[in-house]
Amino acid sequence: MQTESAEEANVLEQAANAFVELRPRLFGIAYRMLGSAAEAEDILQEVWVRWQNTDRATIENPSAFLALITTRLAINVAQSARARRESYIGPWLPEPIDTSIDPAVGAERGEDLELAFLLLLERLTPTERAAYVLREAFVYPYPQIAEILQLSPVNARQLVSRARKHLSAVRREPIDKSEHRQLLEAFLDAAQTGNIGALEDLFAADVVSSSDGGGIRGAARFPLLGTNRVARFLAAFAPRFWPGAEFTWLEVNGRAGVLVPRGRSGVTMLTIEGSPEGIHHVMWIVNPAKLDAFERSRSRGSQLV
Incomplete structure (x- = not known):
């Protein structure tokens, strides 16, 4: 036996x-x-x-x-x-x-x-x-x-x-990791000051801003489209979102991203899609379930793979 x-x-x-x-x-x-x-x-x-x-x-x-x-x-x-x-x-x-x-x-x-x-x-x-x-x-x-x-x-x-x-019909020309981070850094600088002109200069003509909140309060229910509309939204948003924010830089799916504190207990993850034309997509992840899963994956380390 x-x-x-x-x-x-x-x-x-x-x-x-x-x-x-x-x-x-x-x-x-x-x-x-x-x-x-x-x-x-x-x-x-x-x-x-x-x-x-x-x-x-x-x-x-x-x-x-x-x-x-x-x-x-x-x-x-x-x-x-x-x-x-x-x-x-x-x-x-x-x-x-x-x-x-x-x-x-x-x-x-x-x-x-x-x-x-x-x-x-x-x-x-x-x-x-x-x-x-x-x-x-x-x-x-x-x-x-x-x-x-x-x-x-x-x-x-x-x-x-x-x-x-x-996919080739809709996929954009990529930029390398260093260019992507530089573009995100420039976006953060312009967004914090609410500089509409600087934001518009960074955006591609088809820029979209999407907030994935899964229905939580305060998350936008619809994407914003177009350089002027996205820039003006961010400028209006700046005074109550950015003051006092301390960024935590991350590697999100192989690209640079940041965690931004939101209020006393919340947090937002931010990253972008970029090409030589500029920023095509600003992606805000505020869904607590997705952020919690991200944190669990970080704490588990190599166990995830």
Whole structure:
């Protein structure tokens, strides 16, 4: 009996080691699919349960098997998430993660982890998104993508090609990390002083300001559009938001961001999407659930990946 128990423990330890080794990639797939670290974590819990209950002796390629289960679960969640997002109060933004603490999440094609790009992925169907993420972010071969999505390799290629075309039509020319931070610093300087002209000079013509509050009091329920409208809103907003604020700089999904105190107990996370044309999107995250999840991910450190 003791021998059997030792063998079972050894087998389970091997299963756990295989799962832990692959966990960063599995999380990266699920998070890119859903734009939610909490939902990605839930999926990984289910994948672990299924992995424990699987006859692993019949699995020739654990990496392929776990990616298959993760992706199919993420597709199911993404399909239901669409309906939830339609009833979300106010603008919805992806749930941010701290990539300075969890670099493995963005180790492969980290530019596809940026908040602005995760928003673009929302334009794709769940299956298109899965095909794109597997191929572009993690360089899976088309035969494996086809197996995961239960398609032919030809259809898998077509799906990725269609997703690329959809995204390339709306994706903006990127800037590097240092340019992004400089642009955010310039924005903060102009926003704090309420300098409308300086703000307008920083904005691209199609600038949008979105506040993701999930319905909490004080969060804007609709995005603001256009250089003058966004600049004037920020100028009016400045006297009661910025005085006394001490910024905490962060790395949010591979880009610079700041935490800004809001009142006595609240906090706002701020980051931007920028290109050589200027700032296209000012993103304010004030939803307490998303901010709490971000703080938990920072405190867990490498456990997230």
